[in-house]
Amino acid sequence: MSVKEWLKERFPIDYEKFVEINENIFIKEPIPLHMKKWLLAMGTTPFILLPMQIITGILLAFYFVPSPEMAYESVRYITEEVQLGFWIRGFHHWGANLMIISIFLHMMRVFFTHAYRKPREINWIVGFILLFLVLTISFTGYSLTYNQLSYWAATVGTNLVKETPLIGGFLVNMLRGGESVTANTLTRFYTLHVWLLPLLITLMIVIHIIVLRVHGISEPEGYDKGYYPFYPSHFNKIIIVTLFLISLISLLTVILPPGLGQPADPMNTPLHIKPEWYFFSVFLFLKLVPIKLGILLIGLIVLIMIFWPFIEPLTSKKEDRRAIINYVLGGTAILILIAFTILETISL
């Protein structure tokens, strides 16, 4: 009896049908010709990074202890004593950084090619939810290292949440488990980081991809029409990107490994405390305007961005004009993001 027969006895499914479905869904998935251009096929990058983060995260969780007494020490142990621990930790850190950058790139491509337009508005919103989830998982993960930088980044980050109108106090208490960042915060962040957020991100990615497949990949105007099958050409592209990412992250880990910093000291507030770099633009904006107003404005901007697929048609009835508004708004937003991030980086 062959293995295939042995398996068929125990899993009596229509194997031929299974192969057919697999071929239709994956192998022969029609990929529009414009996806041959690298610049227009960046959405897979965060998707490739996710399993890498999960694998390295599981390995880190073998050693990490989420308590104020042990968190820093266990990160030090991972970095300095566990075999290849520095590489796993560096990979996880750089993987998180690249995931955020790649999501920005993907969003930019979607925005400039109008891929959020009807009937794909829902997927744009799902994508936005994914961005928030990824920022939250990065924020909670960064705080777990429990050094001075991360401890005070957690403090300043949760302080921003406190400014949310009406529910700010409740939210920050829920996040911190008390008045300030303590052992309760650490266990909450740990639970969010290793369990709830990865589950939500995976669910949202599944929804993101199902919606994508239901509608098919959007086909921007002005490109050659036609399709090619997912396998082998696009599949090879994914393999190349995967190998490139592994090499790039490994290189970054070796050249620029994340340090340990100084152990967190809740009694010693540094003169200059900052959140992680991906919040710099928001952080600087909030420093420039009164905090309550700033939070309201940020909330408004975020709402406009989330619901942009529904707002855009209201901006103009002419397609050309809408396109120009799209390019100008997108370009300006990116330039402001970059400028604010750099300004906050170089400021003391």
Add this chain to the structure above:
Amino acid sequence: MNNAKIQQWLIGIFSVLLIVSLMIVATVEIKKTREYKPEIDIDKITARCITCHEKENIAVKQIDAWEESEHAVMGIGCFECHEAKDGDFDAQRCPESDFLIARHPTPKDCAECHEQQVAEFANSKHAHQFWLFANADRAVYENPISTRHGCEQCHQVGNIWPDGSVGECDVCHAKHSFDLAVARQPETCGECHIGPDHPHIEIYNESKHGNIFITKGGEWDMGYHTADNEPIPIEAPVCVTCHMDGNEKQPMTHNVSARLAWESQSPWSYRTVWDEENLGSWEVKRERMESICKSCHAPNFIETYLVTADLVNLQYNEIRRMFVYWTKKLTNDSLIDRLKADGKFYSNPVLNGWDEVPELEMYHAWHHEGRRFRHGAEMMGADFTQWHGIWDLQEDMVELIAWAAEHGDKEAEEWVESNHPSKFAPYALYDIPGSAWGIPTKTNTTPFVYKDNKDYWDRIKANVETVYKKGLLAEDQWDLWMKRYENKDHYLGLKYSSDVDSTWNFYKERNALDTKAFKEQAVKLNLPGKSFWERKK
């Protein structure tokens, strides 16, 4: 340009912009996790000082040092330490500002914040210029300019300032970083505690403590605080660990005299009475030191080690008694003379004198060899107790007595002419059965005094008992000594001597081979070409 092209250009340009700029930002931020440069907030006055110093290029590296300091992190700038009042001895009007600044902050300034540390220091022997009381006339041998960058540089540690404060904090705490790691580095102590008269850094370096530090110390964080009675965080002690740092039971102190039981730098070793009203007796001070030792060592080891070192100090006194006897006798017999001018003596036959051989031998036997002998024994510097210690002391003694014999002293002539081996112990002895290192089975079969004197240990016991009764040894030390005395065959290893004969004979056979080899290869070698001098004859 069609829409597709515009989109591609936009995506291309912004992709590059986003990737490059955000990767640079991520890199800068990750580097911060590896940098431990403290964040500092520079106040307006300090900013003015820094700007001007940088413009004029005056001591700019000190600004970097300050930026690394905990002072900088805590917001303590230039003026907090360098503020002066009109009439202060070091007040100076800064030429580029209206600031009246103190050129040299003194311990009085440091005490504004570090009151306890300055007070502890002022009560230590670091702050005590004892040589000015008893040895001021040594300056006849060394001219003043030589002492400026010699004696005075190190003894600045106990300087009495015009403002009445005592000491110089930056002798150990390098200005302006005041880095704890620098202060704790053995080389900081070794800036002064070095050389033939008190080679403490050399002793430390040759000790096991020093060896471990030299091997592994580069990886240790030496900038730790010990104020909270926390465990010693380093694997082996540096100087500061034993003399100043705290452990679980001992608080940290800036009084380096708080844990010393001897005045073993002095011409005679004596149990310290320094600041007894605050620091307690020598026994209390010894307990403090032992409490630090016990962080790493078993009590029995350190108690045995230290009582042995104590007996070395007492033995030194008996050796010194010989030198004092001879220089006094030679002075009384007018074979040597004291330096004298205007009715005042400038040398002392029992302390110093430099123009005659016995005086120099006596001086060296105290100030150089005598200290090395004692300090080596206290700090595990075997070579300094042995070759730079007792060996040199014995040489000094032989040379002194030989000089006396050459100059007609009958007693010295008799000593020189004597063939009896016990001539090299013309003083009373101390001893202890065995050592802290373990049980030796053969070592104690060789000393001449053991073989020549059946009552050796009874005589030694009488000496040790005498010093114990005089309070120079503590009760538990005497008990420890007696325990060893009563079991001396065990501690001396003599009862095991015959048990190890097979091992002993193995090495004896090897020794015979060695002896045979050097006789054949060297002693019996007879070259055919005789010496050129011999041919001349």
